[in-house]
Amino acid sequence: QQPVQSPQAVILREGEDAVINCSSSKALYSVHWYRQKHGEAPVFLMILLKGGEQKGHEKISASFNEKKQQSSLYLTASQLSYSGTYFCGTDTGTASKLTFGTGTRLQVTL
């Protein structure tokens, strides 16, 4: 079963912040975040592990609440280059099955 992402789409002005949420009905071992530009393959952003710390680099960070099986991606002071579709991927630890959400389309404008 796919994890659920929210919102489905968001439009930001450059410099604004955004939060993308990912929720699963199953206990999770890890959560992945990827970004996909139009017509391209998804590109890895970060992994959060069960029992691990919040991760991030520069202005993109994420958290993982393993008790609630939820993860959030935080984009701070957004840039035009942040535009794209963001996917969370969940791994329940069973046979390393990696399942992705429905995606959140992010558009950053001037």
Add this chain to the structure above:
Amino acid sequence: NAGVTQTPKFRVLKTGQSMTLLCAQDMNHEYMYWYRQDPGMGLRLIHYSVGEGTTAKGEVPDGYNVSRLKKQNFLLGLESAAPSQTSVYFCASRVYRDKNTEAFFGQGTRLTVV
């Protein structure tokens, strides 16, 4: 390194025809996955493999078969294509190491069934 390579990149099939999509990775990864991407549906897992000679069903396996005869290759077959299988197909792979490794994606195959 080429990473993950998908062949072909584009294909148009007639209903009822068969075809095989090839995914090849040169990173010695154990795990390989096939996804389909449709508007509003995200990436849905079709089949996956945790090693040579092993395959497992994902969320939407009907109408597809897979084989992993060699560690570096993961084949996705459509025996009798249907218009509902029009989609963009992505292959991905990742290494087995404490199960906390990123997935690398191929560039995708755009398949149209008419």
